[in-house]
Amino acid sequence: MSRSDDSRYLRGGPVAQRIIAAVREDATIATAEGFPPKLVSITVGDIAAVDVYVRNQRAKAELAGIGFEERRFAADITAGELEAAIHGLNADPRVTGIIIQRPVPAHIPIKTLQAAVHPLKDVEGMHPASIGNIVYNQLDLAPCTAAASVELLKETGLDLKGLEVVVVGHSEIVGKPIAFLLMSEGATVTVCHHMTRSVAAHARRADALFVAVGKPRLIKADMVKPGACVIDIGINAEIGPDGESRIVGDVDTESVKEVASWITPVPGGVGPLTVAILLRNTMVALNRQRALYRATFGVADTLAAE
């Protein structure tokens, strides 16, 4: 059976289209009201996985009516210079969102950079204050890949309350935020990582299995519970049988799809939705900035109504 007509595949594209259409409505209204959304992407050095992401961001931002500007910095820039650039963007009222593409070169402390982004312009939800919001069950702006993964699980219609979820991978940007999002939704969450004794033993118990470790085909059919939902967040480049480079996830999709009830393809699963969530986050951030503006300077129609 070909990929496109196999109902086990949980595709990100249709969900992304829905979200982008809604974002476009919001962005059109905000622009008409004098608050055009504008996203600035910061890339440090050259990384292929980041390039794919940024290219898609630009294309989808255009569709959604969100301004998009890419700032590229050389791999040998200092952390201080980058921080200064971020402070400049914080201070620029025309810039409503800032995303720092990961990874950055090893000499740049990513946490310092992330903390330099003003929390109200943090569209990736990676500032310590933003991550704190997720811990406190305020879920409207979460790290994009994590939020996209959870959104795809919801597409299955499974009841998240009491659902046995296993997350393989505990990164700051994917695994940990997924765990917090799902705990807030009532799931029972187990997080596995490189020190876990038997990932297979945990994975086999999962009604929903999230995998984000960056190891091609780590998850095999015998590690998956029949009927489970498998969300593959891996993006790995490898050379295919035809000698061409291709992208594969962390799941052995061909064998796992015979066992699982739902599985996200790579590409075409979490990836497209990640971009849509970034744009949705951009509007959430913009609306928070507008609320602050209103609270600080007042708004004519509220005054008139009094």
Ligand SMILES: Nc1nc(=O)c2c([nH]1)NC[C@@H]1CN(c3ccc(C(=O)N[C@@H](CCC(=O)O)C(=O)O)cc3)C=[N+]21
């Ligand atoms: N702060 C930060 N947040 C991220 O979420 C983040 C990041 N940095 N750095 C890079 C990785 C990579 N990433 C992708 C997201 C979508 C696609 C995507 O749209 N993929 C499509 C298209 C692939 C293609 O065009 O070939 C697909 O999977 O079907 C790819 C890669 C997010 N990341």
